[in-house]
Each structure stands twice: as C-alpha cells, then as structure tokens.
Amino acid sequence: MAAAGEKAAGAFRTIGEVSRDTGLPQHILRYWETRFPQLRPLQRAGKRRYYRPEDVALVRRLDSLLNQEGYTVRGVQKLLASETRAAPVPAAPVPVAGAPVDAASLTSIRDLLATALAQN
Structure with missing residues (x-):
C-alpha cells in the first residue's frame, strides 16, 4: 500500500x-x-x-x-x-470459433503475452 x-x-x-x-x-x-x-x-x-x-x-x-x-x-x-x-513478437494462436478452449492453450497465450511484455 x-x-x-x-x-x-x-x-x-x-x-x-x-x-x-x-x-x-x-x-x-x-x-x-x-x-x-x-x-x-x-x-x-x-x-x-x-x-x-x-x-x-x-x-x-x-x-x-x-x-x-x-x-x-x-x-x-x-x-x-x-x-x-x-524483438519480433510471436504470433498468438488463433482460436477457431466454437472450438473448446482448454487450459493448455490459455497458458500458451499467457506465456506469449508475458514474453512480449518482457521484451518491451
């Protein structure tokens, strides 16, 4: 605080x-x-x-x-x-409409975003 x-x-x-x-x-x-x-x-x-x-x-x-x-x-x-x-930012996987979202794909997206933020 x-x-x-x-x-x-x-x-x-x-x-x-x-x-x-x-x-x-x-x-x-x-x-x-x-x-x-x-x-x-x-x-x-x-x-x-x-x-x-x-x-x-x-x-x-x-x-x-x-x-x-x-x-x-x-x-x-x-x-x-x-x-x-x-430092190019890797492309995030594009979800297919109607496809179920699993924890592994969300984790990979989170990791890509964290990497992109760390590079800036």
Whole structure:
C-alpha cells in the first residue's frame, strides 16, 4: 500500500508528477513525445497527459541515454528502432470459433503475452 500522498506503483501519473519525479522540465517531456513514437502517454479531455508506468520507465531511460550516456536524439531514435525490429513478437494462436478452449492453450497465450511484455 502506498504511503499517504503517494500513488500506487501502477497508477497513472500526470506530466507534472513525472516532471517532479525525474527532474525534467515539462516542455522536455512534451518535446520527447514528438521525437520518440514509443512515448505516447494517454491524453484525456483538455489534452491532459497521463503517463503509464511503462511511459515513466521509458522517460527515465531516455533521460539516462541522453543526459548521462551522451547519446543524441537521433542516436536514441536509431537505438529504439533497432530494438523494436530485433524483438519480433510471436504470433498468438488463433482460436477457431466454437472450438473448446482448454487450459493448455490459455497458458500458451499467457506465456506469449508475458514474453512480449518482457521484451518491451
């Protein structure tokens, strides 16, 4: 359980919260959204941004690559693109309409999804 004033680990974060947590200005986060297609926070009414935990992890990684490791924006774009191409997601088995679903097929689908999530 999160302490008073803190959000749960899986909770969405606003751009202000991500900015405070990472020490990055909000305009930098908005700029990165235009440069890195992998960074796509949810946008609600009024263009309010909500960052998922995986978005926050990507922001931290981008910050590390750009500000600590010395990559350029173009270099990080190439790095992320090569990682996406290098890790294809296996196709999930397609169930036949009306066919009974057994535990083994559900387990294999779960394992495929877990593998795909681990690669991202």
